[in-house]
Amino acid sequence: MTDEKMRLILEVWRQDGPRAEGRFETHEITDATPEMSLLELLDRLNHKLVEEDVDPVAFESDCREGICGTCGLDVNGVPHGPEDNVPACGQHVRSFKSGDTVRFEPFRAKAFPVIRDLIVDRTGLDRIIQAGGTIAVDAGTAPDADTLQVTHDEAERALDFAGCIGCGACVAACPNGAAYLFTGAKLAHLALIPHGKQERAKRARSMVAQMEHEFGPCSQIGECALACPADIPLPAIAVVNRERIRAGFKRKAN
Amino acid sequence: MSAGAGRKRAAVGLTIDDLRVVGVALDGKVPDAHPRDAWTDRKLHYSLVNPSNRAKFKIIVVGTGLAGAGAAAALGELGYDVDVYSFHDVPRRAHSIAAQGGINSPRARKVDNDSIDRFVKDTVKGGDYRGREQDAYRLGEEGVRVIDHMQAIGTPFAREYGGQLATRSFGGVQVSRTYYTRGQTGQQLELAAAHALSRQVAAGHCKLHARQEMLDLIVKDGRAQGIVVRDLVSGKVRAQTAHAVILCTGGYGNIYYKATLAKNSNATAIWRAYKRGAYFGNPCFVQIHPTAIPLMSTWQSKKTLMSESLRNDGRIWAPRQKGDPRDPADIPEAERFYFLEERYPAFGNLVPRDVASRNIRERIEAGYGVGPLKNAVYLDFKTGIERLGVKLIRERYSNLFDMYEELTGENPYVTPMRIAPSVHFTMGGLWTDYDQMTSIPGLFVGGEASWAYHGANRLGANSLLSGCVDGWFTLPYAVPNYLAGLLGKAPLDHDDPVVAQTIAEVEDGIERLLRNNGTHGPDHFHAKLGAIMDVYASVSRDPEGLTKAIGLIRELREEFWRDVKVVGGSDRLNQELETAGRVADYLELAELLCVDALDRDESAGAHFRTDHEVDGEAKRDDEDWCFCSAWEYPADGGKHIRNFEPLTFRAVPLQQRNYK
Ligand SMILES: Cc1cc2nc3c(=O)[nH]c(=O)nc-3n(C[C@H](O)[C@H](O)[C@H](O)COP(=O)(O)OP(=O)(O)OC[C@H]3O[C@@H](n4cnc5c(N)ncnc54)[C@H](O)[C@@H]3O)c2cc1C
Ligand code: SF4
Ligand code: FES
Numbered sequence: 001m002t003d004e005k006m007r008l009i010l011e012v013w014r015q016d017g018p019r020a021e022g023r024f025e026t027h028e029i030t031d032a033t034p035e036m037s038l039l040e041l042l043d044r045l046n047h048k049l050v051e052e053d054v055d056p057v058a059f060e061s062d063c064r065e066g067i068c069g070t071c072g073l074d075v076n077g078v079p080h081g082p083e084d085n086v087p088a089c090g091q092h093v094r095s096f097k098s099g100d101t102v103r104f105e106p107f108r109a110k111a112f113p114v115i116r117d118l119i120v121d122r123t124g125l126d127r128i129i130q131a132g133g134t135i136a137v138d139a140g141t142a143p144d145a146d147t148l149q150v151t152h153d154e155a156e157r158a159l160d161f162a163g164c165i166g167c168g169a170c171v172a173a174c175p176n177g178a179a180y181l182f183t184g185a186k187l188a189h190l191a192l193i194p195h196g197k198q199e200r201a202k203r204a205r206s207m208v209a210q211m212e213h214e215f216g217p218c219s220q221i222g223e224c225a226l227a228c229p230a231d232i233p234l235p236a237i238a239v240v241n242r243e244r245i246r247a248g249f250k251r252k253a254n
Numbered sequence: 255m256s257a258g259a260g261r262k263r264a265a266v267g268l269t270i271d272d273l274r275v276v277g278v279a280l281d282g283k284v285p286d287a288h289p290r291d292a293w294t295d296r297k298l299h300y301s302l303v304n305p306s307n308r309a310k311f312k313i314i315v316v317g318t319g320l321a322g323a324g325a326a327a328a329l330g331e332l333g334y335d336v337d338v339y340s341f342h343d344v345p346r347r348a349h350s351i352a353a354q355g356g357i358n359s360p361r362a363r364k365v366d367n368d369s370i371d372r373f374v375k376d377t378v379k380g381g382d383y384r385g386r387e388q389d390a391y392r393l394g395e396e397g398v399r400v401i402d403h404m405q406a407i408g409t410p411f412a413r414e415y416g417g418q419l420a421t422r423s424f425g426g427v428q429v430s431r432t433y434y435t436r437g438q439t440g441q442q443l444e445l446a447a448a449h450a451l452s453r454q455v456a457a458g459h460c461k462l463h464a465r466q467e468m469l470d471l472i473v474k475d476g477r478a479q480g481i482v483v484r485d486l487v488s489g490k491v492r493a494q495t496a497h498a499v500i501l502c503t504g505g506y507g508n509i510y511y512k513a514t515l516a517k518n519s520n521a522t523a524i525w526r527a528y529k530r531g532a533y534f535g536n537p538c539f540v541q542i543h544p545t546a547i548p549l550m551s552t553w554q555s556k557k558t559l560m561s562e563s564l565r566n567d568g569r570i571w572a573p574r575q576k577g578d579p580r581d582p583a584d585i586p587e588a589e590r591f592y593f594l595e596e597r598y599p600a601f602g603n604l605v606p607r608d609v610a611s612r613n614i615r616e617r618i619e620a621g622y623g624v625g626p627l628k629n630a631v632y633l634d635f636k637t638g639i640e641r642l643g644v645k646l647i648r649e650r651y652s653n654l655f656d657m658y659e660e661l662t663g664e665n666p667y668v669t670p671m672r673i674a675p676s677v678h679f680t681m682g683g684l685w686t687d688y689d690q691m692t693s694i695p696g697l698f699v700g701g702e703a704s705w706a707y708h709g710a711n712r713l714g715a716n717s718l719l720s721g722c723v724d725g726w727f728t729l730p731y732a733v734p735n736y737l738a739g740l741l742g743k744a745p746l747d748h749d750d751p752v753v754a755q756t757i758a759e760v761e762d763g764i765e766r767l768l769r770n771n772g773t774h775g776p777d778h779f780h781a782k783l784g785a786i787m788d789v790y791a792s793v794s795r796d797p798e799g800l801t802k803a804i805g806l807i808r809e810l811r812e813e814f815w816r817d818v819k820v821v822g823g824s825d826r827l828n829q830e831l832e833t834a835g836r837v838a839d840y841l842e843l844a845e846l847l848c849v850d851a852l853d854r855d856e857s858a859g860a861h862f863r864t865d866h867e868v869d870g871e872a873k874r875d876d877e878d879w880c881f882c883s884a885w886e887y888p889a890d891g892g893k894h895i896r897n898f899e900p901l902t903f904r905a906v907p908l909q910q911r912n913y914k
Contacts, residue, residue, distance in 0.1 A: 056829070065352060070518065090661070125344075126344045137407055139727065142402040151415075194405075227685060
């Protein structure tokens with residue numbers, strides 16, 4: 001713990017609802033400390049606003065430890081904040097100097113309408129899952145998991161992709177608002193595990209179609225992987241095309 | 255929301271008899287068979303619902319954590335008409351996602367002598383004989399197939415080089431039965447479960463209602479027949495009726511203000527159900543996890559767990575010298591006190607959580623704490639890295655080490671972690687019978703929201719197991735058994751006066767908060783409550799402190815209703831209003847928790863009473879306290895009513911725990 005107090009100017013986006021017009025509001029925090037997270041900085045601001053009878057800034061978070069993907073906002077124009085590959089809840093005031101301005105905005109993407117202030121609707125990602133990112137095995141019907149050999153490295157590789165926290169930063173970081181990193185991570189994860197192989201082609205077709213329905217195209221810029229707090233490797237975007245082409249050749253389900 | 259608030263009484267000098275009356279003995283409806291055969295026996299007697307009739311039954315599931323997502327998906331797969339509610343924006347965000355270390359399953363493949371019997375023994379003994387052994391058997395038996403199912407629907411469990419599933423050991427156990435995916439097991443299980451739920455939503459068997467908070471239970475003719483929810487975006491309050499309601503709403507550890515739980519986890523669903531007549535089991539059994547990152551600053555929003563699995567390869571120590579100012583690297587071996595290894599040679603660093611937490615807190619309170627606030631001890635990986643190499647340590651724990659570094663700015667591969675105990679899990683919860691039904695027919699509970707399985711102390715990795723088992727494998731047997739008796743009955747009519755009445759009461763509660771016009775936001779009162787709980791109802795408790803706490807909580811509750819202010823209105827997204835309702839409930843539940851702790855005149859597991867100990871170990875009183883306390887809401891505003899379900903032990907005979 002340090003006794004160092006920092007003065008920060010907070011510019012915060014305020015918007016009453018999806019169709020309301022938004023605006024920036026400026027506030028000052030004079031007792032920020034370097035070890036505070038950026039969400040704790042917003043907590044600090046909200047505490048002050050409530051004491052002053054002002055509506056606090058709406059923003060989302062839950063686990064505050066980088067695993068649930070609930071947090072997500074732009075900090076000075078960058079999804080999640082200045083540090084690469086770290087979610088908003090893990091970003092810290094120590095990235096700034098006393099006197100700096102920190103601008104908080106909602107994720108900016110066509111597919112993510114603003115609900116209020118810094119909260120956006122990211123359910124579009126879950127509609128991609130619903131389209132086919134699942135495995136059709138009912139409770140109780142699975143075979144013994146030990147009889148299905150999965151090599152150590154395969155399991156590790158699947159996990160590299162399965163770690164996506166579904167935060168949507170990849171979409172917000174992409175100038176086209178594409179969801180390739182997210183979709184690719186799901187497709188890669190499922191293609192690498194035994195039961196996921198069953199409906200592989202059918203899954204690729206339906207998930208990619210749903211993705212294209214709501215999200216933008218990929219121009220392979222790579223901003224998504226820099227923003228991604230789960231370190232989903234950039235090759236995930238190539239997986240989308242690989243799986244799509246593979247599915248195109250195979251008219252079968254798998 | 256209001257009944258508890260008006261109670262005005264000075265607590266000083268109160269005795270337990272001023273606070274509670276003893277109610278009746280409850281029947282847990284446990285089969286008479288030997289505990290090992292209880293589940294087989296019960297399943298045989300369950301009524302079934304014909305597949306063609308299932309779609310006629312409407313079931314509400316509240317919660318989409320492991321328990322809720324599993325229950326909803328499994329019942330959907332069977333063909334029931336399911337409505338699922340969550341306050342999260344999407345199901346997969348539920349708090350289960352944050353679990354790190356692993357999930358137990360007594361598959362017993364190794365030759366380390368594991369078995370279902372041993373699993374039950376570990377669970378019952380670990381819980382200090384304050385849970386049902388029949389429940390533990392059911393958990394173990396169904397737990398065997400959980401790994402198969404979760405693997406099949408997407409969890410990439412860690413594998414050995416030969417391709418088989420890998421396991422690790424967890425605290426309180428001498429065999430290796432914990433399955434894992436790095437340090438993110440909960441995430442992989444939760445994603446798999448939530449995706450399976452998505453499949454049922456896509457198939458039309460489950461209807462999803464996200465960003466909706468359950469604020470009340472509809473009870474008519476003595477049966478749970480629906481819920482009242484508030485849409486967190488539009489603010490609209492409405493009701494939904496059903497044949498049965500299943501609550502899988504998680505634990506209430508956030509009553510302590512700063513805990514390891516996700517920020518939004520709360521007690522509102524179970525508390526409001528309690529106030530409609532569901533009994534609350536063992537509210538004072540709260541687990542304090544030994545290894546969390548301690549508080550480092552005023553605005554730190556919560557504590558962060560460092561998984562128990564780390565104790566497999568990490569060693570806990572504190573300097574032998576009080577207030578030792580040296581950097582840990584400069585403290586020679588001889589001046590380090592590996593207190594768990596020395597005090598508990600058989601289990602060492604792997605003693606159960608309550609034992610570890612008490613020992614750590616003892617060191618800190620005795621002045622041996624480390625770190626800037628002297629509020630921690632070390633968890634050191636030096637020996638582990640020497641023994642196994644950095645690569646293997648990284649493979650096992652990389653995300654935990656990264657998380658630690660992200661939060662503290664220190665690299666645990668080089669410098670030992672600083673850890674301290676934190677509230678983490680609540681063993682208490684709504685009381686349920688063996689069929690997972692509460693004292694209100696038609697109201698079922700699964701996962702952490704229930705009192706089942708863990709007794710007075712939960713073993714590490716047993717909660718992900720109970721969430722998965724309840725959801726996928728036991729509620730789908732028990733709920734249809736209840737539904738079978740309702741064939742031909744429609745769900746309660748939405749025009750029924752009880753529905754309107756319950757909605758009106760919820761709206762009044764909201765209005766009351768909004769009109770209050772005090773000076774502080776709800777968080778202010780939550781912080782104060784946390785401070786009281788932390789001092790008087792934490793790792794050790796005593797009657798004097800608890801009595802004092804009850805007085806302080808009553809004062810704080812009055813202060814809350816005098817002085818809380820809720821900024822903003824009710825007809826839109828309003829997080830202050832959400833918090834206010836939750837804090838109001840905590841202020842009532844906190845009193846019950848302390849009354850239960852005062853009432854339970856023994857030590858058991860995590861409930862450590864300093865007036866009941868031998869050699870610093872919890873001393874149970876099986877003569878007088880071998881039961882589950884099931885608290886009943888005094889609708890007339892009178893004393894708390896404590897019913898009790900006697901517990902008997904056949905398979906695992908009663909004995910004092912000993913980890914030395
Ligand atoms: C940091 C951490 C690590 C852990 N690690 C492990 C581990 O390694 N192994 C292990 O076995 N256990 C672990 N646990 C414990 C375990 O994670 C939890 O006990 C378990 O996940 C609880 O699951 P659940 O399904 O009961 O509830 P939760 O996952 O908490 O889900 C609750 C659900 O209910 C919903 N809800 C709640 N109230 C309402 C309401 N009023 N209206 C509408 N919806 C509502 C929420 O939206 C959510 O969907 C850990 C716990 C913590 C805090
Ligand atoms: S791929 Fe990365 S950035 Fe995109 S949703 Fe997943 S975790 Fe977030
Ligand atoms: S709040 Fe969960 S990832 Fe940030």
